Amino acid sequence: MKHQQSSMYVDLQQYQLHLRRLIPLQQSLSPILFLHGAIENGRIFYSHSGKGLACFLADQGYIGYCADFAGRGLSQPQLVTGFDQNQHQVITRDIPALIDFVYQQHQQPLTIIAHSWGGVLLAASLSRFPELISKVRAKIYFGTKRVISVQSLERKIKIDWVWNRLAPWLGKQYGYVPARQWRLGADNESTAFLSDTIRWIKGEPFADITDGFDYARAGQQTLWPPIWHFAAVKDTLLGHPADVQHFIQETGQQQSKYTLLGRAQGHLQDYDHISMLTHPSASEDHFMQINKWLVNLGN
Incomplete structure (x- = not known):
């Protein structure tokens, strides 16, 4: 491992967001912020033993910050406290x-x-606050x-x-969704957050559930930076290629780079929703391509 890891916190008064910081031992290139999806935390990107995309990029010289959203991972307080x-x-x-x-x-x-739903929230935030x-x-x-448009037995069961x-x-029984205990995901989830995701997944307009802000319209008017999807x-359900492409169109990101990960496309594995970030082959495959792309953008 060619980097060191430590924890730091962003204090938002009512709660603190945990960041796992990965510092290269030698050169330090531009910083990278990692955002996880629903029923997850920042560990989807790193491990203490040096596995994961954040660790791979840190070993290439990039300073990484793997965030835990409020109540998840090592952020405080935990959802179990009623937060x-x-x-x-x-x-x-x-x-x-x-x-x-x-x-x-x-x-x-x-x-x-x-990863996954974290990208939906990121696109919404940047389209709402273009100054960022x-x-x-x-x-x-x-x-x-x-939106999950796939109709299948897997969808009926999982969604x-x-x-x-x-x-x-x-969520009503516990005050939060005990996803870890019920083996539904890597981390627990907020009941309010879950309720919001359900409405969007079903296909309701890409507008804020709380105040109605139109993210779809704002996205079409946003001057996006370089993007790679x-x-x-x-990934037959949670990030089906057709739904990924629909999201690209909906948010006005048509100029973005798009890659389908699979053996027929020249990759080492037929990846799925999780293994695209966790499979051992990834570091010799698309992780290396990402590093080259970042280098070409300029450090």
């Missing part, structure tokens, strides 16, 4: 605070890498979709029954 959070809070407060914090640390634009884009040099999305029915019921051949 709750909706999408509006993440979009209008947490993501802007994280971008500003990392920017202030280095006084240079940062790259933002998001001057602080962003590039964006990379993995399996990011807003219609588990996400739309079981998870809200659990990844989808995976075996």
Whole structure:
């Protein structure tokens, strides 16, 4: 491992957002902020033993900041204490605070890498606050979709029954969604946040659930920085390639780079929604391509 890891916190008074900072041992290139998706935390991007995309890029010289959204991971307080959070809070407060914090640390634009639903929230936040884009040099999305249009048995089980029915019921019983305990995901989830995601996943307009801000319209008017979208051949539901492409169109990101990860496309594995970030082959595959792309953008 060619980097060191430590924890730091962004204090937002009522709660503190945890960041896992990865500092290269030698050269230090531009900073990268990592944003996880629903029922996840920042560990999707790193491990203490040096595995994951954030660790790979840190070993190439990039300074990484893996965020835990409020109540998740090592952020305080935990959801189990009764702390709750909706999408509006993440979009209008947490993501802007994280971008500003990392920017202030280095006084240079940062790259933002998001997985799944984290990319939806990121696009919403930047389209709502276009003044933040001057602080962003590039964006990379993995399996990011807003609407799930796929109709299949997998969808009926995982989305219609588990996400739309079981998870809200659990939220009422526990005061939060105990996804870890029920093996629904890597981390627990806020009931308010869950409720917001359900409405968007079903296809309601890309507008703020709380105040009605039109993210779709704002996205079409946004001058986006360079963007790279990844989808995976075996991602048959949570980031289906067709839904990823629909999200690109909906948010006015048609100029973005798009890559489908699979053996038929010349990659080492047929990746899925999680393995595109966690498979051992990734570091010899698209992780290296990402590093080259970032180098070509300029350090």
